[in-house]
Amino acid sequence: MMSLSLLPAIAEVLRLLLMVAVAVSAVVGFLWLNYKYWRSEYYLGVMALISVLLCAELVLVLEASVAGALFIGLLPLAAGLLFKKVIRGRWMIPFLFAAPATAGVALLFLYPLVFEFFLAFHKLNLETLGDWIRTGKIEFVGVKNFLEVLQTGSQTRESFWLVTARTFAWTGINLVFHVAFGLVLALFLNQKIRGTGIYRTILMLPWAIPQLIAVLAWRGEFHSAYGYVNHLIQIVNETFSFTAGSSRIAPLEWVGFKPQEWWTNPHALFASICIVNVWLGIPFMMVVSLSALQSIPKSYYEAASLDGASAWQRFRNITLPLIKPVMVPSMILGMIWTFNNVNVVYLMTSQRGGSEGADILVSDLYKQAFVYNRYSFSAAYAIVIFLILAVLTAVWMKSSRMAEDPARR
Amino acid sequence: MSSIEKVGRGQSLFTHAFLWAACLVALFPVSRIITISLRPGNRLLSSDMSLIPDDATLASYFNIVTQKPFLQWLYNSLLITMTTSLIGVALAASAAYAFARYTFPGRKSGLLFLMTTQMIPGAMLLLPIYLVLTKLGLNNTYTGLVVAYSVTTLPFSIWILKGYFDTVPRSLEEAARIDGCTEFGAFYRILLPLSKPSLAIVFLFNFTQAWNEYLVASTILQDPRLRTWPLGLYELQGNFNSEWGLFAAGSVLISVPVVLLFLYSSKYMISGLTLGGVKG
Incomplete structure (x- = not known):
């Protein structure tokens, strides 16, 4: 039996919880004191004094830079002015409730974002990392990193435009298959037949299994010699092939349907990743479609049937328009998830024997940052990727809203 | 198309x-994993395609628990996941209350920001967080990983909980306030007990997110003793030749409770997701 180390971990977690509790009480307490005393005539004076003391401590004791010390040190004074002039004792309850999470989000989201912009214009890589940790100084390089991102690739990196094109193909393929299969399965499950509950449960499995396990299992099945996939292809080919005279004729092989080196051939690898991700993503769309379908009142269909509408007409004119309000947000969410899906691509490509050449933008970004340790370069890369995604989402949201409400056009 | 329709025999x-x-x-990889986990060690890489091998054995299950630090992985995962979920639910619930029940300056932009965070690639935030953690010396600790996980879970939890709170009628809290309850009391004694199911769902959601996470953990934890189970299983599968059976056995052991929990909670989870997503 391996020996377990249990206690140090518990201690660390307890310390962390305590830290969070202290931070929360500090934030809430600070706000509460402000709300209590903002009317006092000494209020601004005390806040100014705190600011001065904080600045002095930061510069003299903690040896921070003057600019940084001023920025942090003047926060109490700014808060004081805000309370005295703008807030004036209003909105106490919502602010107190929202403060801890806001502080957390600011620390964990806003600060990294700002820091990322900072990084993108500076030079930080494995060589300069040590200096930066010790002294906090890094070199300013302007937009050099951004130019490097957009330039053609190098040995360790494919061309940006190629990867972008592949990412769009990846997102499109996945979304189309997710929605098509998801909707068809939901339509079938929405019929009055026996066993829909069991079918539904089984069909949810790809979503329920931990993703890492599912992806690694699939990866094993794509092994060229021992995997089931090539074996299956072989069986199907044998079924459809026949011998004419002395030569064997396998029509499916002519169209490219034959065993592949899935792990090493980039095209086959990309195809295999798509297959795995389509498999993973169908249940979500199926469930969303099903819940949308079930919310449609049955009387609509009865009325349409009375008027002699065909099944296709009912689908086209009742089902589609009514599930659209649910489907469109889910599709946008699905698109963002697919576009940002590092996990599946990374797990499928990054192991022994796996070739690159099937990377999408985010997995390439991850590898540049954590395999090749190009920190600043990756920061610039990340900003470019985010801009692409933001534009994509904005365009889609706008167009779908217009389609929904023609009057607003 | 509709369930009211009479379905013909052929169509059925x-x-x-x-x-x-x-x-x-849907079942294909699952059945394969089970098959491989039952194989004896000397023919892991066979192209035998039967569902349950003739010489089925539970040796792999025994070996992964005794020869690998499997229990340590589970323990590490459990600890990190519980901490993340606890912090996430506590902070998210109070913030969601403010967003659902009060108007205040910054509410709209705050909600918009919460939406936007869903668009930010995880890999994009991981880098600055990793660098900051390195600088603070929190790299390679549970604390660092919990901090990194909270980044993704916190905004999403707030968003979902706000959607739920919107559906709870305000009049209950108002009645409590008239009876002399404080704002905090109305939140703590009225709204929270009423939203127990939704809190459980958010907790579960955070839990599964952190429980199944691989990439962030692999970046932040390097010490083998701190490994979570995804790191451990990945390692096993990386050594393809020898430990494929152990990987399969470990996968089955981990998947069974996760899948059961998921299927049990999926109904509520989905309604929670769609509720949070559709309501603005």
């Missing part, structure tokens, strides 16, 4: 056939 057969085929595809 076709439906069953289609659903059967879909189920086979």
Whole structure:
């Protein structure tokens, strides 16, 4: 039996919880004191004094830079002015409730974002990392990193435009298959037949299994010699092939349907990743479609049937328009998830024997940052990727809203 | 199309056939994992295709618990996941209350920001967080990983909980306030007990997110003793030749509770997701 180390971990977690509790009480307490005393005539004076003391401590004791010390040190004074002039004792309850999470989000989201912009214009890589940790100084390089991102690739990196094109193909393929299969399965499950509950449960499995396990299992099945996939292809080919005279004729092989080196051939690898991700993503769309379908009142269909509408007409004119309000947000969410899906691509490509050449933008970004340790370069890369995604989402949201409400056009 | 429609016999057969085929595809990797986990160690890499091998054995299950620090991985995962979920739910619930019940300056932009965070690639935030953690010396600790996980879970939890709170009638809290309850009391004694199911869902959601996470953990934890189970299983599968059976056995052991929990909670989880997503 391996020996377990249990206690140090518990201690660390307890310390962390305590830290969070202290931070929360500090934030809430600070706000509460402000709300209590903002009317006092000494209020601004005390806040100014705190600011001065904080600045002095930061510069003299903690040896921070003057600019940084001023920025942090003047926060109490700014808060004081805000309370005295703008807030004036209003909105106490919502602010107190929202403060801890806001502080957390600011620390964990806003600060990294700002820091990322900072990084993108500076030079930080494995060589300069040590200096930066010790002294906090890094070199300013302007937009050099951004130019490097957009330039053609190098040995360790494919061309940006190629990867972008592949990412769009990846997102499109996945979304189309997710929605098509998801909707068809939901339509079938929405019929009055026996066993829909069991079918539904089984069909949810790809979503329920931990993703890492599912992806690694699939990866094993794509092994060229021992995997089931090539074996299956072989069986199907044998079924459809026949011998004419002395030569064997396998029509499916002519169209490219034959065993592949899935792990090493980039095209086959990309195809295999798509297959795995389509498999993973169908249940979500199926469930969303099903819940949308079930919310449609049955009387609509009865009325349409009375008027002699065909099944296709009912689908086209009742089902589609009514599930659209649910489907469109889910599709946008699905698109963002697919576009940002590092996990599946990374797990499928990054192991022994796996070739690159099937990377999408985010997995390439991850590898540049954590395999090749190009920190600043990756920061610039990340900003470019985010801009692409933001534009994509904005365009889609706008167009779908217009389609929904023609009057607003 | 609708369930009211009478389904003809032929159509019903076709439906069953289609659903059967879909189920086979959904079950395929699962059945393979089970098969491989039952194989004896000397022929892990066989192209034998039977579902349960003739010489089935539970040796892999025994070996992964005794020869690998499997229990340590589970323990590490459990600890990190519980901490993340606890912090996430506590902070998210109070913030969601403010967003659902009060108007205040910054509410709209705050909600918009919460939406936007869903668009930010995880890999994008991981880098600055990793660098900051390195600088603070929190790299390679549980604390660092919990901090990194909270980044993704916190905004999403707030968003979902706000959606739930919107559906709870305000009048209950107002009644409590008239009876002399404080704002905090109304939140703590009225709204929270009423939203127990939704809190459980958010907790579960955070839990599964952190429980199944691999990439962030692999970046932040390097010490083998701190490994979570995804790191451990990945390692096993990386050594493809020798430990494929152990990987399969470990996968089955981990998947069974996760899948059961998921299937049990999926109904509530989905309604929670759609509620949070559709309501603005």
